[in-house]
Amino acid sequence: MNPQETAVSEISEPCIKLENVNKTYSGVSAPAVKDLSLEVAQGEIMVLVGPSGCGKSTTLRLINRMIEPTSGRIIYEGEDVTKGDPNELRRRMGYVIQQVGLFPHRTIAENIATVPKLLKWPKAKVNARVDELLEMVSMDPSIYRDRYPKELSGGQAQRVGVARALGADPDVLLMDEPFGAIDPITRDRLQNEFLRLQEELKKTIVFVTHDIDEAVKMGDRIAILRDQSEIAQLDKPEVILTDPADSFVENFLGSGAILKTLTLRRVRDIELSQPVIIKRSTNRSDAILALHDSYFPYAVLLDDHDHPIAWVDERALNRSDSLDRSGASITVQLQPEDTLQDALSGMLQTAAGMSAVVNGRGQYLGTCTIESLASMLIAQPNGASA
Amino acid sequence: MSTAVVTPQQGSAASLPSRRNLKMTQLDLIVTPIFFVLLALLLAVVWVYSDFDRTTTSILEPSRLWTQFKQQIYLALWSTALVIVLAIPLGILVTREGAPRLKNNLVSLLGLGQAIPAYGLIVLFFVAFGQGSFTVILALATFALLPVLRNTIVGLEQVDQSVIEAGKGMGLTSVQRLRKIELPLAVPVIMAGIRTATVINVGMATLAYLIGGGGLGETIAAGLKNGRPTAIFVGAVLVALIALALDFLGGLAQRYLKPKGLA
Ligand SMILES: Nc1ncnc2c1ncn2[C@@H]1O[C@H](COP(=O)(O)OP(=O)(O)O)[C@@H](O)[C@H]1O
Ligand SMILES: [Mg+2]
Numbered sequence: 001m002n003p004q005e006t007a008v009s010e011i012s013e014p015c016i017k018l019e020n021v022n023k024t025y026s027g028v029s030a031p032a033v034k035d036l037s038l039e040v041a042q043g044e045i046m047v048l049v050g051p052s053g054c055g056k057s058t059t060l061r062l063i064n065r066m067i068e069p070t071s072g073r074i075i076y077e078g079e080d081v082t083k084g085d086p087n088e089l090r091r092r093m094g095y096v097i098q099q100v101g102l103f104p105h106r107t108i109a110e111n112i113a114t115v116p117k118l119l120k121w122p123k124a125k126v127n128a129r130v131d132e133l134l135e136m137v138s139m140d141p142s143i144y145r146d147r148y149p150k151e152l153s154g155g156q157a158q159r160v161g162v163a164r165a166l167g168a169d170p171d172v173l174l175m176d177e178p179f180g181a182i183d184p185i186t187r188d189r190l191q192n193e194f195l196r197l198q199e200e201l202k203k204t205i206v207f208v209t210h211d212i213d214e215a216v217k218m219g220d221r222i223a224i225l226r227d228q229s230e231i232a233q234l235d236k237p238e239v240i241l242t243d244p245a246d247s248f249v250e251n252f253l254g255s256g257a258i259l260k261t262l263t264l265r266r267v268r269d270i271e272l273s274q275p276v277i278i279k280r281s282t283n284r285s286d287a288i289l290a291l292h293d294s295y296f297p298y299a300v301l302l303d304d305h306d307h308p309i310a311w312v313d314e315r316a317l318n319r320s321d322s323l324d325r326s327g328a329s330i331t332v333q334l335q336p337e338d339t340l341q342d343a344l345s346g347m348l349q350t351a352a353g354m355s356a357v358v359n360g361r362g363q364y365l366g367t368c369t370i371e372s373l374a375s376m377l378i379a380q381p382n383g384a385s386a
Numbered sequence: 387m388s389t390a391v392v393t394p395q396q397g398s399a400a401s402l403p404s405r406r407n408l409k410m411t412q413l414d415l416i417v418t419p420i421f422f423v424l425l426a427l428l429l430a431v432v433w434v435y436s437d438f439d440r441t442t443t444s445i446l447e448p449s450r451l452w453t454q455f456k457q458q459i460y461l462a463l464w465s466t467a468l469v470i471v472l473a474i475p476l477g478i479l480v481t482r483e484g485a486p487r488l489k490n491n492l493v494s495l496l497g498l499g500q501a502i503p504a505y506g507l508i509v510l511f512f513v514a515f516g517q518g519s520f521t522v523i524l525a526l527a528t529f530a531l532l533p534v535l536r537n538t539i540v541g542l543e544q545v546d547q548s549v550i551e552a553g554k555g556m557g558l559t560s561v562q563r564l565r566k567i568e569l570p571l572a573v574p575v576i577m578a579g580i581r582t583a584t585v586i587n588v589g590m591a592t593l594a595y596l597i598g599g600g601g602l603g604e605t606i607a608a609g610l611k612n613g614r615p616t617a618i619f620v621g622a623v624l625v626a627l628i629a630l631a632l633d634f635l636g637g638l639a640q641r642y643l644k645p646k647g648l649a
Contacts, residue, residue, distance in 0.1 A: 066555060091557035101552025105570050105645035115556050148647030
């Protein structure tokens with residue numbers, strides 16, 4: 001049934017465990033979730049990704065019993081949670097939804113304090129916690145504490161939504177397309193902030209999205225789901241991208257799958273080009289001759305500390321102006337640790353289609369060209385699974 | 387609006403949608419007092435300058451008017467209180483999970499009830515419960531139930547589902563969700579319904595005289611019977627002034643009770 005059963009995470013014992021869980025909504029004949037077994041390890045971000053209607057939200061909501069399973073067991077920290085008080089369970093799990101759902105008649109502070117107050121924390125502790133959480137999500141408590149939700153932008157509202165979910169410091173966060181309704185630029189920032197936050201917090205997170213790019217970015221492991229929450233593949237993002245289990249996964253990854261591998265590889269993994277290097281002291285006619293012999297129609301101008309300054313072509317060399325000014329100055333530099341995704345967007349920002357790579361001290365190492373990226377991508381198509 | 391509910395025929399105003407434009411609330415608070423003052427001035431002018439023959443003078447005997455005036459308010463307020471006590475819990479009940487069928491049936495049943503003329507309803511209640519203000523209050527409450535019930539249902543249902551979902555997801559019990567989220571957010575709409583019910587009740591209390599319930603209806607009826615337009619006018623304007631005053635107080639309450647943070 002599920003060839004990925006072997007892909008057990010090596011982190012530690014599972015924090016959340018679904019065992020043969022079924023959910024059939026009343027009045028619907030086909031189950032929304034069919035015989036799903038899934039283990040989420042302590043401290044990992046498990047992404048559930050799949051086409052709309054495949055049962056992601058249903059699966060997530062089964063975990064905090066917003067929906068009761070038709071059959072099967074759900075184990076959280078070793079105990080079967082399908083029995084007992086669902087409200088108490090939910091207070092131990094943060095829950096973030098796409099629409100955020102802030103209480104419009106409560107201030108930001110009151111919103112964030114919801115669960116701590118339910119748990120009857122002393123007032124001083126609640127207040128301190130609210131400020132701590134606001135700072136955690138990069139919002140100044142003195143500005144936002146007493147505001148109302150209607151005064152927030154979409155991105156800010158979702159920050160508060162995350163802060164509220166973290167209110168009583170739950171071990172688990174359940175997130176249902178939390179950044180789905182936010183503009184791409186803000187979403188990118190929220191994702192990065194959230195990943196940084198998670199490095200500190202090390203929560204166990206189940207993260208639902210329909211966006212494979214978001215899945216690759218956020219997931220320690222990704223479960224690709226098809227209809228009725230059937231796991232098509234469950235693995236680390238790099239494995240899924242380079243070795244999709246079947247044609248469903250391949251289709252779901254889409255034609256952009258190779259591009260997505262750019263986020264998994266780094267500048268140091270590719271061979272750098274070495275165009276002609278010139279210094280300010282170089283004789284111009286020598287430089288033009290060298291340029292004629294070179295494969296590249298431009299040279300790199302370095303300063304006395306080997307920092308790259310500008311791209312210089314023959315026309316620039318022929319001009320009487322200073323070399324610094326007649327060349328195309330190098331504004332974007334890459335480091336070997338940058339991902340190829342960064343490299344690509346860096347190159348697209350400069351019209352040059354190339355980028356200087358420097359070491360930590362800013363010294364020139366070589367040039368990354370768009371051709372070298374392209375040839376690397378072409379050299380390792382889907383068959384890279386070997 | 388609220389000014390014209392003076393004659394029995396206009397009881398049909400009850401079937402108009404009672405969901406006021408909530409943004410209008412603040413305008414109400416300015417316009418209503420102006421209307422009130424103008425109408426009171428008009429009443430004073432009529433009182434001072436029109437010829438009172440013997441019949442008119444005896445109909446408009448001040449101490450009797452005062453009694454009727456107090457009865458009118460008494461009937462309107464108690465029937466409104468009864469409406470609130472009945473309709474809001476009922477509205478809450480039928481909007482709870484697991485009771486969706488009941489809701490539509492109830493609203494259409496009450497809608498049917500509204501098709502019965504107010505006159506007929508009062509007589510019907512008279513047959514069932516005998517005469518007196520208790521019967522009047524019961525009849526008025528029945529008639530004004532629908533706007534409050536409907537606004538309670540609408541008010542609770544218009545609460546953003548994701549807000550309730552978030553509350554549930556954080557472990558608020560169903561009672562806590564009702565108390566802390568749904569009801570506060572429904573208050574503006576429910577209050578609008580209560581204001582409408584109040585105005586209806588003030589107007590309908592004019593019919594109380596039919597079954598010995600008193601009220602300003604007696605003055606209006608006497609004016610009609612004896613062909614004394616001044617008496618009819620004075621009775622009707624007093625009813626309108628009560629309606630305006632109570633509506634104004636309702637507007638204040640609506641504004642005061644509206645939770646902060648709402649648009
Ligand atoms: N409350 C419900 N009642 C009946 N069917 C539902 C309900 N919620 C979801 N479904 C159905 O269950 C399936 C899975 O829905 P959902 O879990 O929301 O999918 P996803 O989050 O992956 O888009 C869909 O076919 C959807 O129509
Ligand atoms: Mg969904």
